Amino acid sequence: MISGIIVSKGIALGKSLLINLENKKIKKEKISKKKINLEIKKFLKSIKKSINQIKKIKKYTEKKLGKSKSEIFEGHIMILKDDELSKDIINLINKRNTAEISTKKVIKKQIKEMKKIKNKYLKNRIIDIKDIGKRIINNILNINIKNLSKINKKVILICKDLTPSETSQINKKNILGFITELGGETSHTSIIAKSLGIPAIVGVKNITKKVKNKDFIILDSINNEIHINPEKKTIISKKKINKKFLKNKKKLEIFxxxxxxxxxxxxxxxxxxxxxxxxxxxxxxxxxxxxxxxxxxxxxxxxxxxxxxxxxxxxxxxxxxxxxxxxxxxxxxxxxxxxxxxxxxxxxxxxxxxxxxxxxxxxxxxxxxxxxxxxxxxxxxxxxxxxxxxxxxxxxxxxxxxxxxxxxxxxxxxxxxxxxxxxxxxxxxxxxxxxxxxxxxxxxxxxxxxxxxxxxxxxxxxxxxxxxxxxxxxxxxxxxxxxxxxxxxxxxxxxxxxxxxxxxxxxxxxxxxxxxxxxxxxxxxxxxxxxxxxxxxxxxxxxxx
Known part of the structure; x- marks a missing residue:
């Protein structure tokens, strides 16, 4: 039995799906002076593409979860349009770094600065910066960005991290809940999980190493318990708890x-x-x-x-x-x-x-x-x-x-x-x-x-x-x-x-x-x-x- 940080209450039972949403390894070699302008163009094209993608995600989220949740992505668009961000990245490209390594360095520096802040709310904004950085780099490298709405089987997602843009595309008919190694209770990912009404536990150390694909998982974010391949009596017990939880949740609506x-x-x-x-x-x-x-x-x-x-x-x-x-x-x-x-x-x-x-x-x-x-x-x-x-x-x-x-x-x-x-x-x-x-x-x-x-x-x-x-x-x-x-x-x-x-x-x-x-x-x-x-x-x- 494993535990973490509860961000959205409920109980989900189903098979695990491990997803790897990390960037591919970025090469650190220097570019020739002749290629600098080409790299700058690649970067600016990626920014434009990223903005268009986020606009579509914002529209999709507004339709599915309402305007308040979609406005999370207005902040992402503002960061992508930030002249200071582009200026810092272009400065590194001018020093003969590739567009992707320049982006990675600037994003890494911003995250390092944010980690110094003790405030939980602001620390949880780190995942937004990571989300944006990952998107820019993937677009520079022409990597297809995984759309979680396309998952067509009932699963519990297990991953190192989920960004707000990934979480907002979750189809809750098929994704029963998720567990991540990183994240906090006030992150935008957690806020979206609550809006979706799916069970979620974050901050579970080494969960991607403890779970294999198609393991049977009980995700109990009422009692903060994760069970991997549990006994039949545990499954029956958790189903009863879930039934009672859903009944009580419905009753609270009237208040x-x-x-x-x-x-x-x-x-x-x-x-x-x-x-x-x-x-x-x-x-x-x-x-x-x-x-x-x-x-x-x-x-x-x-x-x-x-x-x-x-x-x-x-x-x-x-x-x-x-x-x-x-x-x-x-x-x-x-x-x-x-x-x-x-x-x-x-x-x-x-x-x-x-x-x-x-x-x-x-x-x-x-x-x-x-x-x-x-x-x-x-x-x-x-x-x-x-x-x-x-x-x-x-x-x-x-x-x-x-x-x-x-x-x-x-x-x-x-x-x-x-x-x-x-x-x-x-x-x-x-x-x-x-x-x-x-x-x-x-x-x-x-x-x-x-x-x-x-x-x-x-x-x-x-x-x-x-x-x-x-x-x-x-x-x-x-x-x-x-x-x-x-x-x-x-x-x-x-x-x-x-x-x-x-x-x-x-x-x-x-x-x-x-x-x-x-x-x-x-x-x-x-x-x-x-x-x-x-x-x-x-x-x-x-x-x-």
Whole structure:
């Protein structure tokens, strides 16, 4: 029995099909000066061909999975059209390297840079870069790119890796599920797998060496188990579990559009966490009543330079318009720690989580926050938008931020630009310091949102990204729960509300406890919304008499 990282739940039983989607070996010999122009032409032709292929995949994905999933490939097209990428590759060709080796070197360099970033979300973008690089090279070498929609027998795919463009072409009638050696839970490949609704486990070390073609496989991504050529009794048992899982999954559908009201009448708002505009479609599909956390740092991290006020305004405006008359909480830039932007030239630190991050950067780079606040305030004229600030530990910081908001408001008024003059302001409670002075903080803001990931990390002194101590990381540790209670009590005492947007909010095992504590809003990972709503509807807010 083997396990990995579950990315899409379910159980699949069937014969394995090992697929080799790697590039053929690239020769490293130098070319003559006469052939340089020919290699550049080959490269540019490959870029054009790759763009046309991705456009077709985008169209196919939109038809099969909807617009939100197809927009993943808009990002691929943007990378292929990136002048900097082409410039770097052509520079290497001019140094007498072949088009394919030049592409391989540039892509390898980009991946190396991305691997330095601790943030899981960005690390999982590596597979997108690999996908694009592989496609360019295959087109330079005139290698036919395998189309997984052409597989015409029922199989479970086993491979080293699957790219988003390959995954999007899966025909789920024949491909029952897949297992890969590489990949993470937030990669685009994983997102597409969830949309397809097929079982998938990634990050399974050496799976391609442990499985042979036509082995009988049980892929159980409910219990994180992979069985190779199992006994008959195991097959019967897994079939029963799958039947029960599918029945429960169907039952959860009815909770998507219901309110999360406890048995004794307490209504709790259920929002969704999003990283980008495309996530809204998934959130709405799963029944989100609001956007409880829009992480704007991913807008900054996806660019090679600071996004302009206009770029930000357009995106924020689209988000509030897409949510129609529902609440959207925009968190201002939370950079630093495990999230970095090369162009900001942030210093390298021994303890980045304890250093120069979030609001601490605003003081020295004041124009960044002023530009963002201006864009947010302009967008506030188009829907129910709220501002939330990260990493607050003192009243002094709140006074500073409120002063900046007033300066921006004054300038917008002078420029005759409309905005919501009474926009609500909230803060993240992510440190024991903020939790312990929450009574004072709640008098200065309209709401709190508990960031349970960082609150746990700072309370337990455990780096959640460090494998050596990650076993100590426990969001339901008594000390963390006590701090959450302090925060909720303080906010309610002052007539304010408290939400929770960390991973604890998405954990079904914590739902009833958080309801009892008095959390007013859960902002969760979109696929968890129906289940969280169901649990709340089966809970009591007050002790049952």
């Amino acid at each position: 998507k559009n219901l309110k999360a009201t406890t048995l004794d009448g307490k209504e709790i708002k259920i929002g969704a966490n999003i990283n980008k505009i495309n996530d809204i479609n998934i959130a709405k599909k799963n029944g989100a009543q609001s956007i409880g956390l829009y992480r704007t740092e991913f807008l900054y991290m996806s660019k090679n330079k600071l996004p302009t006020e206009e770029e930000q305004f357009i995106i924020y405006k689209k988000i509030v318009e897409k949510m129609k008359n529902k609440e959207v909480i925009i968190r201002t830039l939370d950079i630093g720690g495990d999230k970095n932007c090369k162009y900001l030239n942030l210093p390298k630190e021994e303890n980045p989580f304890l250093g120069y991050r979030a609001i601490r950067i605003y003081y020295k780079k004041i124009n960044i926050i002023r530009t963002q606040l201006r864009a947010i305030l302009r967008a506030s004229n188009f829907g129910k938008l709220k501002i939330m600030f990260p990493m607050i530990i003192s009243l002094k910081e709140i006074y500073f931020l409120k002063k900046e908001i007033e300066k921006v408001k004054k300038k917008l008024k002078k420029d005759n630009i409309p905005f919501n003059k009474n926009i609500k302001i909230g803060i993240m409670i992510e440190t024991p310091a903020a939790a312990l002075i929450s009574n004072d903080l709640s008098k200065e803001v309209d709401f709190f949102s508990i960031g349970s990931n960082d609150l746990t990390q700072y309370t337990l002194a455990v780096d959640r990204g460090n494998d050596l101590v990650s076993h100590l990381y426990n969001q339901m540790h008594p000390s963390v729960i006590k701090l959450i209670k302090i925060v909720v009590k303080a906010s309610h005492k002052n007539g304010k509300w408290t939400g929770i947007c960390g991973e604890l909010a998405s954990n079904p095992l914590a739902t009833k406890l958080l309801v009892k504590i008095g959390i007013d809003e859960f902002s969760v990972n979109s696929p968890e919304i129906p289940n969280i709503k169901k649990i709340i509807r089966e809970s009591y807010f007050k002790e049952k008499k």
